[in-house]
Amino acid sequence: QLYLALRLAALDLRRAAGIDLPVILDDVLMTSDDDRSGAILEALADFAGENQVLVFTHHRHMVELAQRHVPAENLAVIALYHKLAARSDRFLLSFGIGELSRNIDTSAVTKSCVV
Numbered sequence: 001q002l003y004l005a006l007r008l009a010a011l012d013l014r015r016a017a018g019i020d021l022p023v024i025l026d027d028v029l030m031t032s033d034d035d036r037s038g039a040i041l042e043a044l045a046d047f048a049g050e051n052q053v054l055v056f057t058h059h060r061h062m063v064e065l066a067q068r069h070v071p072a073e074n075l076a077v078i079a080l081y082h083k084l085a086a087r088s089d090r091f092l093l094s095f096g097i098g099e100l101s102r103n104i105d106t107s108a109v110t111k112s113c114v115v
Helices: 002-016 034-047 060-069 099-103
Strands: 023-026 053-057 075-081 090-095 110-114
Touching: 002 023, 002 034, 023 034, 034 053, 034 060, 034 090, 053 060, 060 075, 060 090
Parallel strands: 023 053, 075 110
Antiparallel strands: 053 090, 075 090
16 A cells, blocks of 8 residues: 555656656555555545546456445446456456546446457
8 A cells, every 4th residue: 555655656746747647557455455445446536637547456346346436437447358258357447537538438337348
């Protein structure tokens, strides 16, 4: 959690200097309890007001936490299916104003794509 806070602070400094970079995280919340994870997801959604934030996870309950803690208009959930798998065990949570969020129809909460 400290490392994530430092990463966001460094990106905030870059943003202040006019350099906008996306935030791409992979299972960053796997060691956090649900209360902390919910608070972190809210913070990531706030941070995404100015930058794209992408969170990859294979924890289905992280998707549910994001849906509870982040307003639907600020969150796109994409289920990533492997062509040989019957169901998805990987998800992409997209927060914010970036190209991916703008191009996803968020009227349906969950989207799917085959990888």
